[in-house]
Amino acid sequence: MNPNLYIRYIPVDGSTEIPMGQLARSLEGFEQVFLEIAKLSKIKGEMSVYAAGSERGSVLIPTIIQIITSGLPFADVNPFLNFLKVADPTRYKGALEFLGTGHRTLNDYFAKNPLDQATLETLLGLFVGYLIGHSRGIKRNIGSPEIVSRVPVAYVRPLRKLIHEGRYKKAFSPLIDDTVDSIEIGSQPKSVLAVVNDETLEEYLEDKEIILPQFQDGKEVRLKAELVSLQSSNGEHLGIKIHDSTRIVLMAYPIVDTTTDEYIDYYKKHILINAAVIRGSMYKKPKLKLLSIKLEQEQLPSHELGQ
Secondary structure, X not given: OOOOEEEEEEEHHHOOOOOHHHHHHHHHHHHHHHHHHHHOOOOOOEEEEEEOOOEOOOOEEEEXXXXXXXXXXXXXXXXXXXXXXXXXXXXXXXXXXXXXXXXXXHHHHHHHOOOOHHHHHHHHHHHHHHHHHHOOOOOOOOOOHHHHHHOOHHHHHHHHHHHHOOOHHHHOHHHHOOOEEXXXXXXXXXXXXXXXXXXXXXXXXXXXXXXXXXXOOOOEEEEEEEEEEEEOOOOOEEEEEEOOOOOOEEEEEOOOOOOHHHHHHHEOOEEEEEEEXXXXXXXXXXXXXXXEEEEOOOOOHHHOEEO
């Protein structure tokens, strides 16, 4: 079986690595999303999703949405035409013209235009990828002419439901956790049907998924926290656990002209920090740029870095 969809993860800071657990969680989320959108096609048969392997370095995951059918793949004309309108507009025009002439049926169409399984699976991959891309705007403008022109009416509310029920959250978790800069879905390794990044992430998540709304980009914050990690590979940064109700861990960049080695004395200790907020999306964890740091109980200026 040949892949009919590809998921490409674009890591941050030029890295080519994504934590295995996070990648597994994302792929599990994509499996659910792909199946739910594929079922909107109303193709008769059993559907399943497989990862066909990955390409080293590119973090490209070839994916197979398999469909096992017997007899005609569609029971009615309208679901078939809606499917083609999304997956293959050229084929859609031909089918619409053929089925609109006389009293022709789906049996007549498929007798003259056979659709083998490989072609059907290729079209199904296009269908799923295009609908993910076309879902932009559905969250807030479900009935807009722009949406209706891109997406058959039969699909609009089910696609909105996927967003409302949080189906994309797991699939896009590497982006939310700032492990990757973007995620692309395509029908071929170099084709792109949908791109999710800082700019478009909010189109797929409900407003309740906004993370730490009080952390506005560029704002300076003073926080009680704990230093929980020191990272010197793939760019130096620190892991800062915020001491509030969320207990969330944020990535923080060292103070200018310092390295992570200079923060060992603060490791696993309660600290007070001043930092500038860096964020490209309210739906992703913000990052911090440290301005100063000291032990929470420390009063002596000789034990303070920054300011």
